[in-house]
Amino acid sequence: MAQSVAGRVATDASATELASEDLEPIYRTILLARALDERCLTMQRQGRIGFYAPVMGQEAAQVACGWALNPKDWVFPSYRELGLALTRGVTPGELLNQFFGNSSDRLRGRQMPNHYGFRDRNFVVSSSPIGTQIIQAVGAALAARRRNDALVTATFFGDGATSSNDFHAGLNFGGVFRTPTIFFCQNNGWAISFPRSRQTAAKTLADKGAAYGIPGVVVDGNDVHQVFRAVREARARAVSGEGPTLIEAQVYRLGPHSTSDDPRRYRTESEVAEWKQRDSIERLKHELIDAGRWSEAQDAELLEEVRAEVATAVNRAEAVAPTDPLTILDDVFASRTPELEEQRRQLEEMLRMGLVKP
Amino acid sequence: MTEVTLVQAINRALRTAMAADSEVLLLGEDIGVNGGVFRATEGLLKEFGADRVVDTPLSETGIIGSAVGMALYGLKPVAEIQFLDFIYPGFDQIVSELSKFRYRSGGQYPCHVVIRSPYGGGIRGGLYHSQSTEAYFAHTAGLKVVVPSTPADAYGLLLSAIFDPDPVIFLEPKRIYRSVTGEVPDGDHREPIGKARIVREGADVSVFAYGAMVPPATEACQSVETEGVSAELIDLRTLVPLDVPAVLASVEKTGRAVIVHEAARFCGYGAELSAILAEKAFYSLRAPVSRVTGFDTPFPYALENVYLPNAARIRQAIVETAKAG
Numbered sequence: 001m002a003q004s005v006a007g008r009v010a011t012d013a014s015a016t017e018l019a020s021e022d023l024e025p026i027y028r029t030i031l032l033a034r035a036l037d038e039r040c041l042t043m044q045r046q047g048r049i050g051f052y053a054p055v056m057g058q059e060a061a062q063v064a065c066g067w068a069l070n071p072k073d074w075v076f077p078s079y080r081e082l083g084l085a086l087t088r089g090v091t092p093g094e095l096l097n098q099f100f101g102n103s104s105d106r107l108r109g110r111q112m113p114n115h116y117g118f119r120d121r122n123f124v125v126s127s128s129p130i131g132t133q134i135i136q137a138v139g140a141a142l143a144a145r146r147r148n149d150a151l152v153t154a155t156f157f158g159d160g161a162t163s164s165n166d167f168h169a170g171l172n173f174g175g176v177f178r179t180p181t182i183f184f185c186q187n188n189g190w191a192i193s194f195p196r197s198r199q200t201a202a203k204t205l206a207d208k209g210a211a212y213g214i215p216g217v218v219v220d221g222n223d224v225h226q227v228f229r230a231v232r233e234a235r236a237r238a239v240s241g242e243g244p245t246l247i248e249a250q251v252y253r254l255g256p257h258s259t260s261d262d263p264r265r266y267r268t269e270s271e272v273a274e275w276k277q278r279d280s281i282e283r284l285k286h287e288l289i290d291a292g293r294w295s296e297a298q299d300a301e302l303l304e305e306v307r308a309e310v311a312t313a314v315n316r317a318e319a320v321a322p323t324d325p326l327t328i329l330d331d332v333f334a335s336r337t338p339e340l341e342e343q344r345r346q347l348e349e350m351l352r353m354g355l356v357k358p
Numbered sequence: 359m360t361e362v363t364l365v366q367a368i369n370r371a372l373r374t375a376m377a378a379d380s381e382v383l384l385l386g387e388d389i390g391v392n393g394g395v396f397r398a399t400e401g402l403l404k405e406f407g408a409d410r411v412v413d414t415p416l417s418e419t420g421i422i423g424s425a426v427g428m429a430l431y432g433l434k435p436v437a438e439i440q441f442l443d444f445i446y447p448g449f450d451q452i453v454s455e456l457s458k459f460r461y462r463s464g465g466q467y468p469c470h471v472v473i474r475s476p477y478g479g480g481i482r483g484g485l486y487h488s489q490s491t492e493a494y495f496a497h498t499a500g501l502k503v504v505v506p507s508t509p510a511d512a513y514g515l516l517l518s519a520i521f522d523p524d525p526v527i528f529l530e531p532k533r534i535y536r537s538v539t540g541e542v543p544d545g546d547h548r549e550p551i552g553k554a555r556i557v558r559e560g561a562d563v564s565v566f567a568y569g570a571m572v573p574p575a576t577e578a579c580q581s582v583e584t585e586g587v588s589a590e591l592i593d594l595r596t597l598v599p600l601d602v603p604a605v606l607a608s609v610e611k612t613g614r615a616v617i618v619h620e621a622a623r624f625c626g627y628g629a630e631l632s633a634i635l636a637e638k639a640f641y642s643l644r645a646p647v648s649r650v651t652g653f654d655t656p657f658p659y660a661l662e663n664v665y666l667p668n669a670a671r672i673r674q675a676i677v678e679t680a681k682a683g
Contacts, residue, residue: 074431097465108464118462124430129454133418136455139435144374146383146409146433153427169420176415234675265483331465334498334523339597 010067010228016236018064018228024225024293026063027284028302033083034281035306036092037313038257040099040113044259048283048318049099053114056147057254058186060280061221062156065184065249068231069154074122074140076133076155079114080186081139083124084156088121091178092310096317108331109323131164138170139245141179152238154182162190163203169245175212178243182234183214186221188253190276193266209246221249222280254279289340309358325351325358359543365535367509368398368474372436376406378546379434382520385412386421386438393563396476396535397438403608420601421674425471426456426666434520435471442477442529449494456525457500468658472519476532477505478570478620479652479666482645487576490569490621490652495527496597496630502526503597507601509540511595514549522551538573556608560590563680564608566631567618568594571667575618578672587680597627605631608641613644614682616675620666623651645682648675 007087011019018026037054055062058080066087069075077084084292094106098116099301101109104120107125115123124140128132137155144151162185174181185205189196191258217234219226222321228251234245252275256263262273288294329344330334336344350356362370375382384399390413392401395578403411406436414421418439425435439445445452452473459469479488495503502524506512513531519526554570557572567575572593579589594600609615617628617636635647650667658665 037662043567076427106464106466107462110462110464115462117466119463119466125459125467127454127458127462129450132423132451132455135423135451136430137428137429140431142424142429143433144379146428147431165419165450166423169417169423172415172417173420173424183549328527331461331463333460333502334468338602339599 003357013070016229016232018067018225019295020291021222022067023284023288026067027288029063029086030059030083030280030284031302032092032306032309033063035303036095037056037082037309040308041255041259043314049113051112051114051259052079052099054255054256055080055082055277057275058188058221058251060224060247060284061251062228063087063188064224065154068235069227070151070235072151073124074124074151074153075095076136076137076140076145076153077126078130078133078157078161079126080129081156085116085123088118089121090116090118090121090123092313093317094118096313097320099283100317100320101117101323102317102320103199104317105323106319107326131161131166133157133166134161134164134170135166137171137181138174138177139177140176141173141174141181145180150239152180152182152235154184156184156186157198158191159185159187159189159199159205160194161185162208163199171212171214171244173207174215174244178241180238181244182231182238183244184231185248187248188250188251190253190257190259190263190267192257192261203319204246204248206246212291214244214246216246218248218250221251222278222283224280224284252278322358359541361461361539361541362509363539364506364509364531364538365396365398365510366531367513368436369400370401370542371513371520372399373405374546375436375517375520376402376410382434382436383410384436384438385414385425385426387414387440388437389413394438396532397487398474398530399438403672407470418445419451422448422451422456422471422473425473426451426459426469429469429471430459430467435640436520437471437473439473441487442475442491443489445475451497452495452501457498460524460603461500468523469525470523472526472528474516474528474530476535477529478531478533479657481661482572482659482662485656488657488662491618492529492597492620493625494625496571496627500525501598503529504551504595505569505597506529507531507534507569507593508538509542509554511549513542514524514547515551515595517546518548518551520546526551529569533570534573549574549595550631551615552599554604555593555595557591557593558589560612562588562612563590563614563616565591565616565618565672566594566605566611566678567591568597571618571620574667574669575672577669578676579675581669582676582680585677587682588590589676602634602638605634606680609635609639610642613642614644614650614679616650616672616679618650618667618672621653622654623649624646624654626651642670645679648679650675
């Protein structure tokens, strides 16, 4: 029976360097993310889920960052954080329920795939507008400080988001109020078709921190050690009252922006091939083998294991009943207004007459 | 009971809420040392400190977005947007985030932010200090929209808004911030959100108004008595959720309706009211529904008194509606 490693965090809660015994579970989490990602792309093409935004190429940055955080820290993700979600204790089954929008989906089928959230894992529900979570993370950090809760908020976004209003507002407020916040930018090279080189004339995205009085750090996002170290240092600064840090993790989106995108229109195969050479999976595998902690045979076994875990989770999620159509009128407000009650009665009637079908 | 102006009632409600609950905090531009450009937060910095009366950098996105984050965490933030005309940089945070958090999370993340903002014309404010854009917010599912017209309502409704589980857009009629006075209760006395108030009873015509249009509508209702017309005036107080039973009960009695708002007419809040009357009170209506509103133009500076509905225009509409049909 396959065991998910979801929810694992670093063995040592305060070390700046990644412990060698953490490498194997990190590697397994990355492989699980990759396996789930590939399966979801396939399922979207088969028409089994409506949409998918793959994370391929960014798993190591996310998993290493998640490993460096504390479970009590609040994360404000974008919609491309599968690797991060696994480190927060979210299971493939929970994610798949959201992708199918079924009756076990915590979001009650309200959002497109990838826009999940889990309050009990301090994983705030994401939205599609770019960058809006950045300033929210600053507000939550102010609230945590008001309650004397010793935690950080970490917000996740891409290179495109660094041009958004909310990036500016977030870094400015974070700098002014010295909030315990980690701004974790995954520069994956492309904002749909728009390259990083044209998103800003700044030399690096991390450079933008300087204008807000915030340290900016560039790391190789495919190097779990670099990412872990940068996040741990940023976290230490944040909890000691020294304010936020902007981390630019340089990665590459190996897949399309989403299943509605054809990246062949705007980038070359050779660029993709070049970045595939730097992929974290091969790097980590060889690091483990070179350290005498891993073998090709174990690797093949693990790959089978994570694929089986994904297959089992898919089968289970696909068998869950669909969402009850009457729930469409819930959660607009804490309780239904008289107008929503009236519309609910109308919907009941429409369903009874067969005028609408889920 | 104390006699105060409307803006003083706002100030008192904020003080009452902050004293009652340490998780209530204020944020906005110039609200601390300066006490707010209209003095709504006067004295609160000194009383509650800079952690709870937070002067922010000049960014509506920042104010509203950080208030959203605070509310997700569980605090009760009250954000001030200096003029409703300046809210648009934060519109994305309101429409895409604040209004949808509870829904999009399947109920996991309530987001109870109050956004207070002075709205409306009549202060020589021109295009960008005068607008009455309540319809944008009323049209967005997930937001409650409240517009008081008296000190007592401002006090009681703001307290309700701050302790409401849902996001509330609280629109303050700045034109009458100081021109209306009235008694407000002491202590945590709340007016329920979602209930209209009958300002005066009448038999012939129902007049619906809110915010800064209530005083001229009151004057008009009084003046038509000389014409032998008995007008009933309803102050809606809450635009979302609307007190539909109160609206229908009045029109079922009078058979005639005049709707007053200072916002532009096309797709204004009066259009929804009018549609509700057409759908639900059609057989009670004895005359066409009449709207007295601003023009479908941007808000003009020199001609603001031409733009804004006044008692004379409202009076004319009441008389014509009373005689029609």
